[in-house]
Amino acid sequence: xxxxxxxxxxxxxxxxxxxxxxxxxxxxxxxxxxxxxxxxxxxxxxxxxxxxxxxxxxxxxxxxxxxxxxxxxxxxxxxxxxxxxxxxxxxxxxxxxxxxxxxxxxxxxxxxxxxxxxxxxxxxxxxxxxxxxxxxxxxxxxxxxxxxxxxxxxxxxxxxxxxxxxxxxxxxxxxxxxxxxxxxxxxxxxxxxxxxxxxxxxxxxxx
Numbered sequence: 001x002x003x004x005x006x007x008x009x010x011x012x013x014x015x016x017x018x019x020x021x022x023x024x025x026x027x028x029x030x031x032x033x034x035x036x037x038x039x040x041x042x043x044x045x046x047x048x049x050x051x052x053x054x055x056x057x058x059x060x061x062x063x064x065x066x067x068x069x070x071x072x073x074x075x076x077x078x079x080x081x082x083x084x085x086x087x088x089x090x091x092x093x094x095x096x097x098x099x100x101x102x103x104x105x106x107x108x109x110x111x112x113x114x115x116x117x118x119x120x121x122x123x124x125x126x127x128x129x130x131x132x133x134x135x136x137x138x139x140x141x142x143x144x145x146x147x148x149x150x151x152x153x154x155x156x157x158x159x160x161x162x163x164x165x166x167x168x169x170x171x172x173x174x175x176x177x178x179x180x181x182x183x184x185x186x187x188x189x190x191x192x193x194x195x196x197x198x199x200x201x202x203x204x205x206x207x
Contacts, residue, residue: 001031001116001117001120002031002034002038002039002042003042003045003046003051003102003106004103004106004107004120004121004124005024005028005031005120006020006024006039006042006043006046006052007046007051007052007095007099007100007102007103007106008103008120008123008124008127009023009024010052010093010094010095010099011095011100011103011124011127013094014055014092014093014094015092015093016090016091016092016093017036017039017040017043017091017093020039020043020093021034021035021036021039024039027123028119028120028123031120043093046099047093049098049102050096050098050099051095051096051098051099051102051103052093052094052095052096052099053093053094053096054091054092054093054094055092055094056090056091056092103124103127104127104128107121107124107125107127107128107132108128108129108132108135108136110135110136110139118136118140121136122136122137130188130191130192130195133188134185134188134189134192137181137184137185137188138185140181141178141181141182141185144174144177144178144181145178147174148171148174148175148178151167151170151171151174152167153167154167154168154171
């Protein structure tokens with residue numbers, strides 16, 4: 001999931017590690033704890049696979065305290081690498097055509113539609129084809145409908161007052177998410193229909 005998020009951010013333009021970490025923390029709550037100790041190895045892996053490449057530029061790397069030993073080691077190694085290239089240079093990453101293929105394939109992957117991966121894919125859904133975007137929303141809705149049937153009912157005699165309260169809260173949350181998805185699906189279908197109207201008019205004129 002981290003790889004997909006990094007590729008999605010780099011799809012918007014070249015960035016260095018500090019910028020990527022900052023955006024992961026501010027834009028994606030589910031990756032808010034991503035540290036340099038996980039980001040730099042992921043970038044190195046993506047570079048090895050040909051998904052990203054590096055360019056030199058910008059000013060000296062400024063790496064804040066990460067709060068973890070592995071993160072501090074990763075930051076120190078980044079500073080050392082920067083020092084060997086010159087005190088005013090830093091490693092900037094950009095996505096490659098191969099990385100773009102990986103990113104688009106990952107967005108449309110249907111084998112891992114849990115809540116976390118769904119949220120990440122939805123955040124980058126503008127890069128998906130309309131049919132794939134609609135399929136993502138409909139798959140998630142179907143999962144929530146199934147989940148709703150598995151939530152204990154409030155009239156279950158085996159539930160005490162507190163367990164019943166938890167069941168009610170869970171059911172209400174799932175129902176709200178389904179309503180939210182229904183609105184997204186309706187808007188997606190309306191947008192698809194609206195974009196299809198000019199195409200139909202063009203076909204009639206050409207005929």
